Amino acid sequence: MLGEKDSFAKSLCWNCHSEVGGEYFCDRCIKIQPAPSQFDYFQRFGLPRHLTIDLQDLERRFHELSRKFHPDFFQRGSDQEKAISLENSALLNTAYRTLRDPILRVGYLICLEEGAVKDIPAKAPPDLLEEILELQETLEEYKQVGETASKKRTDLRKVLLAEQERIGSKEMVFEKELFSLFEEWDRMQDQRLLEKDGQQAHRRSLLQRMKDLLSARTYLRTVLQDMNEGLREHHP
């Protein structure tokens, strides 16, 4: 996985057929080139595969690349140039949307590292499973009692609101813990160059921890969303 950039086969310019030296434009005829398909979102911005990202720097890079690729600037170009600019621009925008959000960023990184294409599934954290099941029963019960005010309804609502707060703070805890691993990951990425023994195991365990935290957080979010809807729709 090291030195990915060097291992890319040099491609030929679609226009003048010379070897493309520059990243996105042919050195010789200055025509726009499709971004190498192997490029991941980090590489698109010329960034290392780090989880901590300076958002202002990312925005600056995004604007700079947008000025290079945006279809507005290829309006009078050939169909080929238009198509390339559209594709490059679309990928750049998707990459930016993913990287600027820490949650989407870490999810993307895990998929990238593990070679999986699909999203990380939401999974209930084992120690909260029982509580959440109970909570969902309460929510159902609350929906059943109907719109009319009653003591039972008020009580259920009180329970649910308290639970909502509890789950919400739990979610925050997961999120914080997840973010605290970002630095650890970045440090390890930097040290990887030394290829110490045991790195692979550490790397795998770190990825697994982040993945578990992310799954749990996503799960709690869905639960919270259900609760929000339930409480809103059945509010007298």
Added chain:
Amino acid sequence: MSTIVGIDLGTTNSLVAYMDGKEPKVIADREGRTLVPSVISVDDQSWIVGEQARQRLITHPKTTVYSVKRLMGKGLADVGEECKYFPVFLSEKQPGVIQVEMGKYRLTPPELSALILKEVKQRAEEFLGSAVTQAVVTVPAYFNDSQRQATKDAGRIAGLDVLRIVNEPTAACLAYGLQKKKQGVIAVYDLGGGTFDISILKVKEGIFEVLSTNGNTHLGGDDLDQRLMEWVLREIEQEFGLDLQKNAESIQQIRLEVEKAKRRLSGEDLTEIVIPIKTGAVYRRPLKRVELESLVNDLIDLTIGPCRQALGDAHLSPQDIDEVVLVGGSTRMPLVRRTVQEIFHQEPHCEINPDEVVALGAAVQADILAGGIQNMLLLDVTPLSLGIETMGGGMSVLIPRNSTLPTNAKELFTTFADGQRSVDIHVYQGERELVKDNRSLSKFQFRDLDPLPAGMPRIEVNFTIDANGILQVGAKDLRSGKEQSVEVKPSYGLSDEDVTRMIEESFTFAKSDMDARSLIEARNEAATILRHTERALKQGEPLIEPEERNRIQEQITALKKAMEGDNHRLIREWIDQLDKATIHLAERLMDSTLQIGLKDKKLSELP
């Protein structure tokens, strides 16, 4: 190179602007009017668009249509209440495509919008003195794919290459950015004739990045008018015992009167609605601004939710907004301004005319595309999430709302049965969990797959939303690496073949329009020559032989007969004949006048 114009195709009015050096300018007509009322009328001869059509709203309600924009990209089921008082009859051309019945014509909304586009195109051509073939056209930010596609179709039918569809609030922001050098986080509140949009942008060093957008495509000045009109109708019924609901002329008359009253109340606290009723009676009603406000307050409140949603989507609170800009005629209402102020905790701005600012911005975008302005770039977003139907009718989002455009998503598809030769994908737009609650966009069918066991084919589908906010779909067979053929069935709107046919028909229309104009001109000319000839004949009768007189009389009869027909060429033919037949008479008359003129003059006085 010919100029790329910017067109604001509005619900109530349309405008065209161009870049005059470094300044965008709106093009006015000979009378100095910049607004072209988005009204279309037809008489038995030709199409009438703009101010003249607007004047026919009351006199010819059954063949005059307004607010066509509200029908764009919609099916009949989508327009209920809002078109309740439409004087023209609406039907469906095919499921998902409305057609408007005007006299003997049946036109779809894109064809009607094309007539407006042609009118503004012609205005621009007259002003610029050259052909206009390319344009940037604006749409409400909250327009979905079908509505955008319908607008693009309208351009094609009008003979305009629509280089870009731009969102109205963002266009307005471009104009402000260029002319007022605005920077920072800007909220654009756009309440027009038929639609409401809110867009939040970050403007930094020439980059106009839309952070989020929201809106309501069924909310605008028209709805306020309707509210006020229903109130007046009820009052008239109580006062005079007259139910005017079914009377198209009265409905239009009342609609126009209340609209004027509403406008006056933006500047005054009190006005009077005066409506003469056919029975000879007159409905008079003083109306206070506060009364109007309490009548429409709930409608204006409908803009609050989308503003909050847009703020939330941009992860901002009202304090983060540096400036609020107002766009659209309805933002002249003090109630609207107060509401905006409540939402954003600050006084909104409107230094540029809210009717013109969108067209000006469209001209700016046109100049960017032409390569004129190079340091400005607009990065807009898609207003609605795009997704596909999953098993059980769920919506699987591929591209979330507020994604910067262009954007794309790739998805792998395969088959469920052995030997399956095609795969269907149904694409939706919207924010709900189930596809049935969202808007169906199109069905795509990927055909001619190699017969393989179930699950073996690997079709990679690339969903791209381009900078216009319009979906493009491409597919590749990953096994063979070949492009996969796709058949597109739009759920709303016209097929490509429909549009091509309409372009052809519009040429025929153009021809019949021209024929109609030629006929009018020929008849006018014939009337003039007849008047002259008959007078000459009276004066010159003693100067010519009866034989000659009879010949001229015959020609006159022939020309009069030709005038009754509608062949302008035939009329011209007889005008020429009559012209020739009267040459001798004219000469004799000239001679005699000369003699009469000379009779009383001395030789020395002659020139």
